[in-house]
Amino acid sequence: xxxxxxxxxxxxxxxxxxxxxxxxxxxxxxxxxxxxxxxxxxxxxxxxxxxxxxxxxxxxxxxxxxxxxxxxxxxxxxxxxxxxxxxxxxxxxxxxxxxxxxxxxxxxxxxxxxxxxxxxxxxxxxxxxxxxxxxxxxxxxxxxxxxxxxxxxxxxxxxxxxxxxxxxxxxxxxxxxxxxxxxxxxxxxxxxxxxxxxxxxxxxxxxxxxxxxxxxxxxxxxxxxxxxxxxxxxxxxxxxxxxxxxxxxxxxxxxxxxxxxxxxxxxxxxxxxxxxxxxxxxxxxxxxxxxxxxxxxxxxxxxxxxxxxxxxxxxxxxxxxxxxxxxxxxxxxxxxxxxxxxxxxxxxxxxxxxxxxx
Ligand code: NAD
Ligand code: DAU
Numbered sequence: 001x002x003x004x005x006x007x008x009x010x011x012x013x014x015x016x017x018x019x020x021x022x023x024x025x026x027x028x029x030x031x032x033x034x035x036x037x038x039x040x041x042x043x044x045x046x047x048x049x050x051x052x053x054x055x056x057x058x059x060x061x062x063x064x065x066x067x068x069x070x071x072x073x074x075x076x077x078x079x080x081x082x083x084x085x086x087x088x089x090x091x092x093x094x095x096x097x098x099x100x101x102x103x104x105x106x107x108x109x110x111x112x113x114x115x116x117x118x119x120x121x122x123x124x125x126x127x128x129x130x131x132x133x134x135x136x137x138x139x140x141x142x143x144x145x146x147x148x149x150x151x152x153x154x155x156x157x158x159x160x161x162x163x164x165x166x167x168x169x170x171x172x173x174x175x176x177x178x179x180x181x182x183x184x185x186x187x188x189x190x191x192x193x194x195x196x197x198x199x200x201x202x203x204x205x206x207x208x209x210x211x212x213x214x215x216x217x218x219x220x221x222x223x224x225x226x227x228x229x230x231x232x233x234x235x236x237x238x239x240x241x242x243x244x245x246x247x248x249x250x251x252x253x254x255x256x257x258x259x260x261x262x263x264x265x266x267x268x269x270x271x272x273x274x275x276x277x278x279x280x281x282x283x284x285x286x287x288x289x290x291x292x293x294x295x296x297x298x299x300x301x302x303x304x305x306x307x308x309x310x311x312x313x314x315x316x317x318x319x320x321x322x323x324x325x326x327x328x329x330x331x332x333x334x335x336x337x338x339x340x341x342x343x344x345x346x347x348x349x350x351x352x353x354x355x356x357x358x
Contacts (some may be wrong), residue, residue, distance in 0.1 A: 001027040003074040005059050008032040008083030010194045015232045020051055027051040027070035029072045033058045036288050037084065039335065039343045050306045060103035061329060065110040077111060083199055086159045090292055093158035100162035108173045115179055129182045129239050130170040135160035136185060139295035146299035149247050154295050174245045183243045184235055186250040187300045191228030191320065195315040196338060199258060203265045204328045205335050207281045217290030219259030224299040225250035227320035230313035237311045251300025254317045268325045
């Protein structure tokens with residue numbers, strides 16, 4: 001089996017669902033702490049599926065990790081678990097340091113001991129894939145070339161600094177201890193199951209509720225958007241064929257200023273579900289105070305993963321954003337439970353017990 005950490009979050013849950021939808025997929029051991037960002041309901045379609053074993057726990061809990069590794073003997077680990085929201089890291093960085101830095105360190109240590117005890121033939125195929133972000137590279141000038149894997153790490157927020165630290169730990173555990181690691185640095189994801197604290201889902205749910213659409217600063221910050229299922233396919237490809245010790249940048253060749261994203265969402269909602277009061281959704285756009293230290297531009301050069309591994313995204317931004325808006329329109333209950341906080345009761349209400357397999 002494979003061990004996925006953070007598999008109840010946005011990208012992790014999409015990854016687990018896509019992985020198990022593949023014919024002949026290996027089972028998944030899914031370890032997630034279920035912080036505010038973890039939503040067990042994201043995995044409800046796997047209820048009763050013996051190929052999915054869910055465990056609530058912390059990547060920093062060495063005893064738990066050691067027990068899980070000994071019991072389930074995964075042939076690969078994909079580490080999604082992290083605190084992921086930049087604005088939250090600005091308000092308070094403690095959890096980011098604990099999970100992204102200390103947690104990754106403890107996970108690496110437990111995995112190193114497990115790896116060292118494997119039989120030589122099992123060691124050969126073993127991989128630790130660390131899921132990271134383009135934010136570790138810092139901010140680009142408007143006309144600078146996109147981030148390649150050679151770009152130096154220049155993180156600017158507590159979040160990106162903690163992710164950069166975790167990337168360095170992963171690199172060091174390869175160079176010093178020979179752990180067979182792979183790292184992916186991906187650009188901004190969007191798609192189903194995205195927690196509505198991040199730009200795209202926040203704009204969709206606020207617009208539908210007739211609430212202001214808060215655009216930071218002048219709205220001209222640029223992000224490079226990738227549909228989440230394309231990120232998942234890139235991770236599968238890197239796991240399958242990536243060179244041990246290497247990093248792979250993952251992106252959609254799709255740079256857009258924030259205000260254009262917000263306007264696109266407004267236009268799609270206008271087409272698919274016009275507001276009851278007849279007013280255009282764009283009337284809700286509200287410019288607000290900028291994020292402190294806001295990175296101006298991210299862009300990923302995804303040449304390596306394309307040329308070496310033959311990966312490219314399946315979705316264009318036009319097709320991906322339409323699917324995303326459609327998903328939010330089709331899942332008002334998911335949105336309501338996330339907004340009310342009721343999703344945190346999901347395990348109790350739905351399973352009437354502690355988290356169990358499936
Ligand atoms: P998310 O915040 O939606 O999900 C994170 C998950 O990790 C949650 O389920 C949470 O409960 C779990 N978690 C947090 N702390 C944990 C701990 N100590 N132990 C176990 N589980 C823990 O995040 P996401 O957007 O799905 O991002 C997943 C990964 O991908 C992160 O490492 C993030 O840095 C990286 N990434 C995200 C993006 C993006 O655009 N969202 C882009 C590139 C890379
Ligand atoms: O680049 C990859 C990163 O993308 C991931 O590593 C992070 O985990 C993920 O959260 C995301 O970080 P961003 O800070 O780019 O994403 P966010 O959705 O928070 O913001 C996107 C842009 O939109 C950013 O320039 C800030 C702006 N923004 C965001 C919010 C929430 C607004 O203008 N208004 C808002 O209300």
